[in-house]
Amino acid sequence: MEFKCLKTSDNARLSLLWLKDEIELPAFMPVGTQGIVKALLPDTLIDIGYKLMLSNTYHLYLRPGVEIIEAFGGLHKFTNFKGSILTDSGGFQVFSLSDLRKVTQEGVVFKSHIDGSYHLFTPEKVLDIQFRFKSDIAMVLDECPAYSLDKSFVEKSLNITLNWAKRSSVIKRPPHTAVFGIVQGGVFEDLRKKSALEIAGMDFDGIAIGGLSVGESTQEMYDTVASVMQYLPEDKPRYAMGVGRPEDIVRLVGFGVDMFDCVMPTRNARNGYLFTDFGNINIKNAAYAKDESPIDENCDCYTCKNYSRAFLRHLYKSKELSFYTLATIHNLSYYYNLMQRIGQAIKNNSFAEFSKSFLDKRKYGYS
Structure with missing residues (x-):
């Protein structure tokens, strides 16, 4: 992966990202949870102009499974999507879909929403899955807590996420996959600053801002993103996870965000x-x-x-x-x-x- 910022206007950035193809940023990524955007053929997505799609590690791990995707030569060949693919870590789905889960410093044990079987996601396993998918961009495992004003709860969650990030940052990655770290910390400015500084100091190819659109107000989301941008390196892409209202995209581009994804356009x-x-x-x-x-x-x-x-x-x-x-x-x-x-x-x-x-x-x- 290569990244280059070409121009700024106020704080908005025009950049180029090189994956399978050259991609101009800011860019929106359609969500293809199961390896395909609902109701569209992969070629239709390309025809519209998209060169980058998001797919979901949690869902694809549970069904059809890593072995099947790997046997086809990776996610691109399995899905016949000719663009680039970012896979999220599955962490958000673990915490939102699983009725029973246990989070430790090692990782998270969760119950499949499909058949009730139990699984363990560790930072190492999650990246290994995405490497075997041959994802172009892989996301580290993080804990995405629901919106909470309980600072001690959010701080405990953040410390687990930072531990997982440190372990992820030293994993040898294949040449075909970039790895992004994730900033968490809820709506607490000091926790976000701590997270941003630590993630920025680790060996990641890009940095995402997670824990957005999880129950906080729109103004709280704007304040949260604005507060962390000053701590993120200028020579790496910045990705606001799960942000999808057109108004929010325009506002966050104005803060210096480069990448977005959301189910909003397809679900709506x-x-x-x-x-x-x-x-x-x-x-x-x-x-x-x-x-x-x-x-x-x-x-x-x-x-x-x-x-x-x-x-x-x-x-x-x-x-x-x-x-x-x-x-x-x-x-x-x-x-x-x-x-x-x-x-x-x-x-x-x-x-x-x-x-x-x-x-x-x-x-x-x-x-």
């Missing part, structure tokens, strides 16, 4: 919520029953060029599976185009103006 698509600069369209509403307009007059995605709001509403109400595909194409195209516009604004040294205009427009909203 399947539930009939479609993104535009002027807010989200709820295609279920009767107001669209005879609407001949595309979702967005300014969008040139396949869906907007070929289908009306009325037809899409008909598909949704009829529970036609094709709706999920068409809606997902639009939402992911919207996100891709948003990142392109952000990049262009940084190139033009006009990010602050773009950000204000964009955030003002999004205030109005549709229903």
Whole structure:
């Protein structure tokens, strides 16, 4: 992996990341939990413009299993995705999906949500799984506690995460996989500073900010990210995990964040919520029953060029599976185009103006 920051506009950064291909940052990563983005073929994702996708270590470890993916030559060949793949550590899923788990300094024992079997994730095992997947970017194991105002609880969790990170940082990695560390610490500025400084001092290729969008307010999230940016190295990519509202992406780019992921555009698509600069369209509403307009007059995605709001509403109400595909194409195209516009604004040294205009427009909203 190589990374180079080309230009800044205010604090927003325009950079290049070299994995399988050259990727311009800031960038959004669609979430392909099971190795594929729901309702889309891998080539469709490439056609939209995406070169980087996120997949989930926890889910792929449990099913189909490491051995099967490894037998196919890795996750790229197994899924036939021609771009690059970042795999998260599975830590968030362990803590959110498993009813029974035990966290120690060694790792975490958890119960599979599929068949009830017990498994142990250690920092070493989690990276080994991702190396065997031949992931382009692997994330270290961390504990992602739910939002809590109990500082002692968050500090105890952070100390475990930092111990796991130290063990991860010294593991020999294959040449095809970069490894990112993760900053935790809840909404406590001193804990975030401690975490950021320690992670920045370890041998990682990039640094993520975890524990976001887990129950804290939007302002708390902004304050948390802003507080840690000054401690992160400028020569490495910065990744805000799980952040996905367009407004939040624009705000966090303004703090210097380079990478994002979230299920929001795909999950919202399947539930009939479609993104535009002027807010989200709820295609279920009767107001669209005879609407001949595309979702967005300014969008040139396949869906907007070929289908009306009325037809899409008909598909949704009829529970036609094709709706999920068409809606997902639009939402992911919207996100891709948003990142392109952000990049262009940084190139033009006009990010602050773009950000204000964009955030003002999004205030109005549709229903």
